[in-house]
Amino acid sequence: MLGKVKKWRRVKRHHRKRVRELAPPTNQPQPIRIHTWVPRDSPALFQVESERLEPAVREAVGIVSNLLSVNRVPGHLLLSRDINKYCKFIWRNASAANYNKCGRANENYRTETCLDVIIPDDHLSGCSVYSEPDAPTTTVIRPEGAGLPDTDFLLYLHAQSTDKCRAEPSVLAYAVHCQTDSQGRPLAGVVVICRDRLTGEGYSHQGTVQTVIHELFHALGFSKELFSTWRDCSYSQPGMGCSPWGQVTNTDETGQVRIYTQSVIRALQDHLLSTDPELGGPLENLDVGYSGLSSHWESRVLQGSIMAAALGDPAVVRVDPVTLAALQDTGWYSVNHSRAQSLVWGKAVVVNG
Structure with a gap:
């Protein structure tokens, strides 16, 4: 049972300094071009590791490119x-x-x-x-x-057994964004794949594809480090002079932190068959850092979502409408919602309001 949330008030919007200015974007969003780059200092993979990782990454990148469109970077990405x-x-x-x-x-x-990736001078x-x-x-x-031609996002792919991988055996991979453009959209990011997970018992190709998609979504904007930079494109085309939301998260009367943006609210209303106008997307309570925010959905409500903290059985993991709504509400992407996959659990759960 979800509690009714308090009245949400949007905080004052503010502008943040960006990393660099790019040339003006093209007029119409087009599928995002993701360029995968393996750092030169990455350890060489065994054949079985390469044969598993490379097709999984290609498939994941292809799926994300078919889901998200951007105002493409003209010329070469630097x-x-x-x-x-x-x-x-x-x-x-x-x-x-x-x-x-x-x-x-x-x-x-x-x-x-x-x-821990050294960015090449090139x-x-x-x-x-x-x-x-x-x-x-x-x-x-x-x-x-x-620079890199035909590139809107540069993915540095690192497959190795890092300290984090060794310290947290449940971690399959992790990601971070590196730089953003003048509108806040991430231009580059690192995805680290814990190497041991490529050869362990029970390896799953589909599970690895889903893991890479999950980490790509983090690097592309579904991240507590980027929530405060999301932009409101209610009256503008994504990536074209949209205003900062200022704040997209708030806490309801039960202590649940939620994302309150228009598309997320509508998607969760549809999922739960609710008319509550303030039904925000709930974030996980267990993996919060000093900020009090998580980069994952609360699985009790959105179990099976590609952006839950633990993905579980690949057969029931979905690139769900609520996650795609959140990516839409970053203000950086036009989203192909026709490719959304309905969640297996939680449909039409009764909520207050």
Whole structure:
């Protein structure tokens, strides 16, 4: 039985600084182009591991690309360098021509990383030093990389037995996003596959496909680290000047943290056959961090969802309408809802209101 939630008030919207500005997007969203890149320092896989992982990743990427469309990145995708890493001094005089540009290089700067992946220089934009506050003369620290053509999201795929994998045997994989564009959409992310899980007893191809989809969804936006950057596109095309929601989560009177966005509420209403206008998507209570938020649905309500904390039997895991509604409400994607899969459990559970 779900409790009736308190009246939700949207908090004041605010703008957040983004990693870098890209060229203007194309007009119509198109299927997201996900480029998979295996870092050079990743350990070589045994044949049986490769034969299991590679087709599972290809299938997962294909499924996600058929579900989500974006305003495509024109030209080549280049990730940004962190000025606070490569620069020792930044011009802070707002009247200077080189305001907020690097004035002195950090001699200890080496490269950029995401999680434990070293991002190749070829994937990164260049960086320069402006030795005078108003002079256009520059010294190049790193040249512009070639970038990646036909890419809207760069997936760094890491298969190895990490400390986290060893410490938490129940963990199959984990993910993090690396950088975002001017609208907050993730441009790159790392998915770590715990290598031992590729050779263990009971290996499942379909389960691995679902695990990769789950982790991709985290890196693409279904993450407590990104909830506060979701954008309201009620009156705009996704990715085209939408306003920040400000806050998409709140706590109901029972202490349940929920996502309160329009598409999520409608999808949960449809699932539970409810007319409650404030029926938010419930988040897991058990895996919350210091923020009090989880990156997973509460399985007691959305058991079998691709974004539950534990996926379980692959035969009953679904890329469900509530998850796709959440991805729609990030403001970064046009979602192909016709490919949503109805959940096996919980349909039409009676709720208050």
